[in-house]
Amino acid sequence: MSRPRVVCFDLDDTLVSEADYVESGLRAAGALLDRELPGPAPAGEALVRRWRETRGRALFQEWLEARGADPAAWLPRLVAAYRGHLPRLALRPGALEALQAVVARGDRLALLSDGWLESQRQKWRALALALPFAPVVFTDARGREFWKPHPWGFEQVMAAHPDADGFCYVADNPAKDFQAPLALGWRAVLLRHAENLHPAAAGPAPALEAASFAEVLALTA
Known part of the structure; x- marks a missing residue:
């Protein structure tokens, strides 16, 4: 297996x-x-x-x-x-189905996010996802200096899954998201949403790009 x-x-x-x-x-x-x-x-x-x-x-x-x-x-x-505040927030269209499919095919889910700790916790609470994310890493729990591109968060994910066959990070911002995981040997997928606040952020982008969660699912298989 x-x-x-x-x-x-x-x-x-x-x-x-x-x-x-x-x-x-x-x-x-x-x-x-x-x-x-x-x-x-x-x-x-x-x-x-x-x-x-x-x-x-x-x-x-x-x-x-x-x-x-x-x-x-x-x-x-x-x-x-x-x-x-507890935000009114929902997953983007197609996200839930893709996350469920990752689990259904036998892979694991994790989350790694920057941002002020209280805000990130409230966002996650508002989503109330019944999915096995482990670990959920909010880098601000360690401090502002550990936000991406610092590798600390990615190292926490790796430590939680010593038996994993590989790791992939799906994110949106080349300015900070991909330096650390690529240096650690991860695959990476840049997910571009046209309505993002920073759609043209500069920085090293990974070779894999997606325009939808269906494409993310295929690229991470």
């Missing part, structure tokens, strides 16, 4: 849309503003509209300054609401 392979997935802009998460977080922060600093219209929807227009990173600062509110008092609370 052949030994199992491990197919490890990234989370943001791979299994789920990062844009969906951003908008969910802006609405959560907006709900706090609506309760304690109400304006003429719902703040969350205004923040989402502004983000869609500008993709700006200073939305909270701009919103507060425009209304004469003290950013020093409000920004930590808005960031905490954004990062700590």
Whole structure:
């Protein structure tokens, strides 16, 4: 009987849309503003509209300054609401079927993701997947310096599966995702979604590319 392979997935802009998460977080922060600093219209929807227009990173600062509110008092609370909220989040179309097929063919699933720890845990909790992901590695559990391209997360996945026949990482961002796994002898698949926040990120891309989860399934077989 052949030994199992491990197919490890990234989370943001791979299994789920990062844009969906951003908008969910802006609405959560907006709900706090609506309760304690109400304006003429719902703040969350205004923040989402502004983000869609500008993709700006200073939305909270701009919103507060425009209304004469003290950013020093409000920004930590808005960031905490954004990062700590339980998002409305779903797998991308085709992802669940591909994950189920990986398990059905006898391979194993793992997850390796960067990002602020509380946010990543809440995303994973919101998905509530009844699938045997092991391990689930959030690199921020070790610290910001262990985010990709640091190899630490990949080494944790390898240590959890000493009997594996091989490892493959499926992710979206060549700027950071593939240096470490390729150096460790993994296969890698770049999954391109046209709507990703960083669709043209620069960096070393693996030889294997996919435009759908069906293609990922075939390339990791």
